[in-house]
Amino acid sequence: MNELTIENLSFTYAGQPQPALQGINLSVSSGDIVLITGATGSGKSTLLNCLAGIAPQYTAGTLSGEISYQNQSILQWDIKTRSRHLGFLLQNVETQIFTDRVCDEIAFGLENLNLSPEEIPNLTDAALHEFGLTQQRNWTIGQLSAGQKQRLVIACILAMKQPILIMDEPFAYLDRASAAFLLELLKTRSTQGQAIILIEHRLDLVQSVATQTFRLQNQDIITTETTFETPAFSQSDPIILQCQNLSWGGYPVFPDLTLQAGETLLLQGENGCGKTTLLKLISGLLKPTTGTIELLGRPQPRRIVEITRSVGFVLQNPNHQLFAESVKQEVQDNVEMLTRLNLQAQAEQHPRSLSQGQKRRLTLGAVLARRPKICLLDEITVGQDATSLSLMLELLKQFTRSGGAVIVTSHDPQVVDRLNARVIAL
Amino acid sequence: MSRWQLRDYVFAAFMTIGIAIASVITVPLTLSIPLPGIRTIVWAPFAGIFLTLGMARLQRRGSVALMIGTLALLLSRISWIITAFLVAALLVTEAVMWFRGGYRSRMDRLIGNAVFFASATVTGAVIGAYTAGQAFGAWVAQAWILVPMTLLSGVAGAIGWWMGEKIVTQLQRAGKLNV
Amino acid sequence: MFKFLFSVNPLLKIGISLAIVTIALSLTTLEAVSVLVVVLLILFLTSIRIQVKNAIVIAIALTVFVMFGTWTLNNWQLALFYALRLLAILLPAPVFAFTTSPTDLVRALQAMKLPSFIVLSLMLTWRFLPVIQQESQRILEANQLRGVDLSRRPHLWFSGLFVPLVFRIVSYADEVTIGLETRGYDPNAPRTISKPLTWQAQDTVFTIVSVLVFGIVAHLEL
Numbered sequence: 001m002n003e004l005t006i007e008n009l010s011f012t013y014a015g016q017p018q019p020a021l022q023g024i025n026l027s028v029s030s031g032d033i034v035l036i037t038g039a040t041g042s043g044k045s046t047l048l049n050c051l052a053g054i055a056p057q058y059t060a061g062t063l064s065g066e067i068s069y070q071n072q073s074i075l076q077w078d079i080k081t082r083s084r085h086l087g088f089l090l091q092n093v094e095t096q097i098f099t100d101r102v103c104d105e106i107a108f109g110l111e112n113l114n115l116s117p118e119e120i121p122n123l124t125d126a127a128l129h130e131f132g133l134t135q136q137r138n139w140t141i142g143q144l145s146a147g148q149k150q151r152l153v154i155a156c157i158l159a160m161k162q163p164i165l166i167m168d169e170p171f172a173y174l175d176r177a178s179a180a181f182l183l184e185l186l187k188t189r190s191t192q193g194q195a196i197i198l199i200e201h202r203l204d205l206v207q208s209v210a211t212q213t214f215r216l217q218n219q220d221i222i223t224t225e226t227t228f229e230t231p232a233f234s235q236s237d238p239i240i241l242q243c244q245n246l247s248w249g250g251y252p253v254f255p256d257l258t259l260q261a262g263e264t265l266l267l268q269g270e271n272g273c274g275k276t277t278l279l280k281l282i283s284g285l286l287k288p289t290t291g292t293i294e295l296l297g298r299p300q301p302r303r304i305v306e307i308t309r310s311v312g313f314v315l316q317n318p319n320h321q322l323f324a325e326s327v328k329q330e331v332q333d334n335v336e337m338l339t340r341l342n343l344q345a346q347a348e349q350h351p352r353s354l355s356q357g358q359k360r361r362l363t364l365g366a367v368l369a370r371r372p373k374i375c376l377l378d379e380i381t382v383g384q385d386a387t388s389l390s391l392m393l394e395l396l397k398q399f400t401r402s403g404g405a406v407i408v409t410s411h412d413p414q415v416v417d418r419l420n421a422r423v424i425a426l
Numbered sequence: 427m428s429r430w431q432l433r434d435y436v437f438a439a440f441m442t443i444g445i446a447i448a449s450v451i452t453v454p455l456t457l458s459i460p461l462p463g464i465r466t467i468v469w470a471p472f473a474g475i476f477l478t479l480g481m482a483r484l485q486r487r488g489s490v491a492l493m494i495g496t497l498a499l500l501l502s503r504i505s506w507i508i509t510a511f512l513v514a515a516l517l518v519t520e521a522v523m524w525f526r527g528g529y530r531s532r533m534d535r536l537i538g539n540a541v542f543f544a545s546a547t548v549t550g551a552v553i554g555a556y557t558a559g560q561a562f563g564a565w566v567a568q569a570w571i572l573v574p575m576t577l578l579s580g581v582a583g584a585i586g587w588w589m590g591e592k593i594v595t596q597l598q599r600a601g602k603l604n605v
Numbered sequence: 606m607f608k609f610l611f612s613v614n615p616l617l618k619i620g621i622s623l624a625i626v627t628i629a630l631s632l633t634t635l636e637a638v639s640v641l642v643v644v645l646l647i648l649f650l651t652s653i654r655i656q657v658k659n660a661i662v663i664a665i666a667l668t669v670f671v672m673f674g675t676w677t678l679n680n681w682q683l684a685l686f687y688a689l690r691l692l693a694i695l696l697p698a699p700v701f702a703f704t705t706s707p708t709d710l711v712r713a714l715q716a717m718k719l720p721s722f723i724v725l726s727l728m729l730t731w732r733f734l735p736v737i738q739q740e741s742q743r744i745l746e747a748n749q750l751r752g753v754d755l756s757r758r759p760h761l762w763f764s765g766l767f768v769p770l771v772f773r774i775v776s777y778a779d780e781v782t783i784g785l786e787t788r789g790y791d792p793n794a795p796r797t798i799s800k801p802l803t804w805q806a807q808d809t810v811f812t813i814v815s816v817l818v819f820g821i822v823a824h825l826e827l
Binding site for chain 1: 708728735740750773785787788790796798
């Protein structure tokens, strides 16, 4: 039986001329693992919001079409009612955890169902057992890893025994072991009859288990096929950065780095291998336990504000890095920079009103507007569609041509082809 | 806009978090100065930002009670004197604002902030004096200290209100404050 | 550390603490208040691990308080009395807080059949306070990365810290509301109380001992 059917679903955000979703048709049956993929901006989050009931209740706009669960329309159901039948795992798992302790968290969900107090301990034990968290029963939430937190939330949500589980980019922050565990979990549950909808970017991990793949197309693709020639720097270019024997915390010693003007470096590795830590060491946010860093031929200055005169760092979450009241002000009135980032139309808008992809581009512009010698970028592919990524890479290319150097990190193996940089695997 | 919904309670709780963070930052700076109201004066501009935001989003009578009441409960883990004077101050504020019908307009929010922080100084002084005994009671009740400190607390609250309103404007421009 | 107080019913602890404060405020003799303070100090020192330097700071503060009182009142016994009474009023809160985890407190409040939004507000504040503190830490780092040392440029605190922090908080508030709904939470619907409060042996012992102490204090007072 078709558990969930989406018919001709379209959604247009208030004030936008183009619909974010148009004419989506999808049906999901018991045991399916449906993969919904597509570039950021192609409507993946919009689709999730429509399914969950977040749109149009929390995000203004017009919805047309039909969503039916077991042949019943659910468009009038609120989020709470839908959650009884469709389990939702949101992107930021922190927003679905409300207590201090693992066992209390599972109990919290069961209490919401108003079950009798006698049933709750057994159900808690069963849930912990099924999701591999029995050892963590009395742990505090802070002690859990990202993968364990996610499993906890899945356990809590599925305690309501929904036949359909919908997950928003669950593999985004998982390391290899947790990702493998999650895949196994999904496969097991699907053979038991659970229907799963995965909204996911990391195709390499998920394609093997998906029974259906649904690709959303971006409505307004600017196909700029940029080719990246070999970097225009020679051996005689000055060495801007030299790191030797660096280590910090529990990570193994990082490989030695030498970076010349005009060079682009890609740090590749799984989540949790220390890529961000290395960038933090270079930018001065962390002080190395061992080793030395030489910036522009001199030892790294002690004060971060001095280091950052030559080093710019674009953080993974742009929401921590926006400070101005207008987009133009954020890049210090450098309108040409805005044009290169395709943000000139938003010049007078408040930076916080932009989409995630636009915010990421804006923070890159803000960092480059300060004219650093080195630009560090954490997880360049996260929150980016193909167009946005192309614009950023083009800007970085121009930056390196005028003598800057770039270090980029990514856990996505696909980015190597786009970037044409020297790769260092961590 | 009539009934309290889940999103209102959650928003109020997060405003309480903001006010709590403001306390954690500012109170240790003035902890040892025995001047009544000095802690309120330093705390008010920052706490007032969140109080104003909460007022702007929730708008109803009882908004301050919800935000400060939770704070008072939270801080009871440190000292019951704090809980006592915060509750007294919120009761005074809600009583005064009851007649204005809530916090819908900017003027309402200004009055609410000024009244709350001014009463916090007074209630803090009174309750502190009562528990610390005669010596401090006499010291604190001297009008020439208490009155100016109360007025300054109101002014500090107004500063917090002013900064809060600036942020309200930014939130609205960014489309993030859907009332 | 003495673990006894940890397992006593939280509502009982609240009740006894209130009783202690009320009694302390109504005492007038030095001997009575001393007994109360000694008992409280024993509870305090056996339940909470306190650092030596903190203890010294508090001892100094109390001494200053007594000296100030002696100077203004010309009566050192009265000043000492007020100092001890202040201790009696201030000590119960940390002892209670340290021996009652926030989850236990939340359960106690739930069992008291308080409106659910009170419990929700406390729970959310407790859960997300560290999360928001982390966010402010990241914003502070982002400021350093753009060359702004906030400790030396206080006029930039508004646009550098408060505005970004408010945006993060507002964003979290909306996301948490949705998160609560996806977990089936409804403030207006009935919810199970999964660990109802019970009266146990420790509670009886605690009550009896407290009543005894109050009796001794009352005897010394009258």
